[in-house]
Amino acid sequence: METKENGPSKKVSNGGIDGPTNPMVTPLLNDLYQFTMAYAYWKAGKHQERAVFDLYFRRNPFGGEYTVFAGLEECIRFIANFTLAEEEIDFVRECLSSSCEDGFFDYLRGLDCSDVEVYAIPEGTVVFPKVPLMRVEGPVAVVQLLETPFVNLINYASLVSTNAARHRNVAGKSKTLLEFGLRRAQGPDGGVGASKYCYIGGFDATSNVAAGKLFGIPLRGTHSHAFVSSYMSLDEITDKSLRGKDGSSRCDDFVSLVQTWLNKIQLSNGVFGETNQSELAAFTSYALAFPDGFLALVDTYDVMRSGIPNFCAVALALSDLGYKAVGIRLDSGDLAYLSCEVRNFFRSIEKEFGVPEFGKLQITASNDLNEETLDALNKQGHEVDAFGIGTYLVTCYAQAALGVVFKLVEINNQPRIKLSEDVSKVSIPCKKRCYRLYGKEGYPLVDIMTGENEPSPKVGERILCRHPFQESKRAYVVPQRVEELLRCYWPGSTDIKKDTLPALRDIRERCINQLEQMRPDHMRRLNPTPYKVSVSAKLYDFIHFLWLNEAPVGELQ
């Protein structure tokens, strides 16, 4: 994996962890106020105070009731290599007030994350609002500097992983899903990130070569309309020879063979006149280049009158030489109707010319697909085998951002609460442990947060789960399985054992398994059932005690 390291040589061991995939992820990828706050902490002598922050989101995206957590690996790679370069420190000096003291910049020079602890839910896990995805502990000034990059790295990663998972859910398990969004993505690494996180969310391959190279994601591609238009006629094909698949013989004039087949098809079906010769030349040329991987885009001129006959002529010619064409791609028009017409045509060719399996050639669709259009196609009935999805998937068009936040919950072992007039925005204070409780049918029932020192829920033992803010919402749960969610990924100066970052394929497997474990009513597209997130009775009381303490008391006169 090609990765550039950020900043000068590392002062501490980073455990051999590469830097972030995108070299632009440096400590300066940050909001200015993180540096102003770091200075204010330093000047107040508070910068070394031990703080605990939670990173979580408030609402599931896309009108759904679940989210897939992603982006953790990039965060760990960031902190493993966190250090400020001299030129970065110089720039910060320029940005802050001229009255800032030099001692602060010496402090920045020595900063690293050796005293920071990161606990997180494993990447690829299905997660829910208010439950901390990550808990970050460390000196308050350092952790403050991690807020913006962490939120950025998690926000989009989790959003697009969730979007991909939803597309997989509606497409069904048997379909091939291809991510084709690089050109419309929000920036270069919006494209690369999307390829990675769509793969996590259940996609099978990408068109993005950089992502294939960086992450080992399978690549797919065929050709574009421009390729078809770039040919004028068959005369442009100078080298017409093609060896048989088994190498036993050679066809000296593949072009003539194609033309012969086209004539046969025309005589046999008679539903079209002359096909476009530019297209025929392009298909023939492509087959000569990739006889083992012939997949043609058939809608440059007219699908049924030109594209399909031309494709079939080339595919049948390849078949004579022992090759098997892959199939076609539709990038415009009525995909449901066209895919059925194409399938019928392929079957009639199989029957007419006795070519086994020709009727099963792959049909890929790629025109402006999203969750809704996939659902509509399913309702209409279609013959599409693979979907190439781009814009709506990678830009998360239905909801372009996830509301990840980063909140102080404890400092110097004292719990902190952030109030809001909007009750749903009140943070849940103190260092917490998070558990997923499973029921007798194997489905997760509820996630519960407890204080750090509370006893953990036990299998077979009844525990009261309370809604953090709504007094009347509570339930007893007798879990059949208890899973603690937060694991240590960066122990800092503690001797806690660090979880190893899994390989991308394992993250993907985890995601798929997690989604399968969820009760179907939480997953459905329309009116899904909210999943319960709760706190222990003790934590509930504590939240409300703190709340009353912190809120100002009005005075009426």
Add this chain to the structure above:
Amino acid sequence: MAVNGSKKKKSGQGIPGPTNPMVTPMLTDQYQFTMAYAYWKAGKHQERAVFDLYFRKNPFGGEYTVFAGLEECVRFVANYKLNEEDIDYIKNNLSVSCEDGFLDYLRRIDCSDVEVYAIPEGSVVFPKVPLLRIEGPIAVVQLLETPFVNLINFASLVSTNAARHRFVAGKTKTLLEFGLRRAQGPDGGVGASKYSYIGGFDATSNVAAGMLFGIPLRGTHSHAFVSSFMNLDEIKDKSLRKKDGSSTCKDFVSLVQSWLRKIERSNSLHGNFAETNQSELAAFTSYALAFPHNFLALVDTYDVMRSGIPNFCAVALALSDLGYKAIGIRLDSGDLAYLSCEVRKLFCSIEKEFGLPGFGKMSITASNDLNEETLDALNKQGHEIDAYGIGTYLVTCYAQAALGVVFKLVEINNKPRIKISEAVSKVTIPCKKRIYRLYGKDGYALVDILTGENEPSPKVGERILCRHPFEESKRAYVVPRKVEELLRCYCAGSSDKKEEILPPLKDIRERCIKQLEQMRSDHMRRLNPTPYKVSVSAKLYDFIHFLWLNEAPVGELR
């Protein structure tokens, strides 16, 4: 600033590589390489091709777009080179039958024979008009398609979004881009800062963008900062030197507390609060001690009017005693219109009560989930906000998360090519074209017209027929008062044309602002804007339709 790959082979200024080092030749769709191979195998790879990059529909329900991203494309082209590792990857992943000769070809590829013509960055542009025209060997230009479309798509989308936010906010307001954490990826954030600045924003919170592009930076503190303090006892060093340096206040904390008591006792301030939150007071005091010249406080951690504002005023008044002038406050939640008016009234009351000139005019910044619609609603409600910090909706272009930029072959070996579609609006306009903007007597732009490359250009004072490219009956004669040719040469390739110099960011921003001002107001308005006319010459119209009929298959009925 990192430079990707080697420098250009031919002499010329050293253009740096793309801002994001991830922009390499590998940032492309796999089918670009498969097509390059197919071209090479067919012996077509050196054929001279012309592609146009354009979009089909304006975003955000509007009728204009701001073009951006050109600089990144030019920097990419100037440094284009595949390294050995890239070639190894292609070899192993393309196909088992890929010949070594192709890999040797890839090794030698650069863009020395590629010409790029473009509309200047920051220009107001319209659907179907080529933003860029790229000419060169077809295999090479094909490899440029995906990165170019990616670089232009988001850049133009954000610039347009920013311009629209500026339009609705008005010229007098300060606009701050605060979207880094919610952006779609690290360089989604950095790109958004750059292109929001082009679109008319004044500053960003993104430090990396400030460093990379010289964009002014702004920031204050967060709710966590306020919560991190428990009480005033935590402030160890309480001394603060006066602004003019003449003396030092030994106990600024006591001074603040003294002012808080005065505010509490003041009758004209309605005494509508009791004890304010001490955690917040400690945070504000500490922040002022750190930044006495730039005191700007986030006042809604606990309760704006009962705690935040009294605490802020106490600190601001204490600073005033020492000769400093507080900047103002930030509201990040609640009813922004109502709260901003209440805050302004209170500031004015304090100015009057304590005889402090200018206190009533302190800056009020709002930053809670703002977008075009909420800005418009605030304007209708009436408010006292001076500056807006806009984040998520701006940088992710929430209202429309992608622009439909496309890249189409229009000519090869000097022969025009057309891409037909069942959707008429998707049919390409073939051949190499020249593009002109025609201005009317009021100084406004009237129409953009595309002509064939060798047609005579429109002339001032001479009537020219402008036709809709597809709708026969839509046409008009135009007598332009000014004619501007839009496409300029930015990469001359092996031709001897003069290359335009890439302008600095500030100039791009200025161009954008001026261009927007030159547009007729009915094209710009938020609701039901008038479409701007894009047309072709009569000759080009005839040519399009001639080609169209030639290429479309003829059905046969029996």
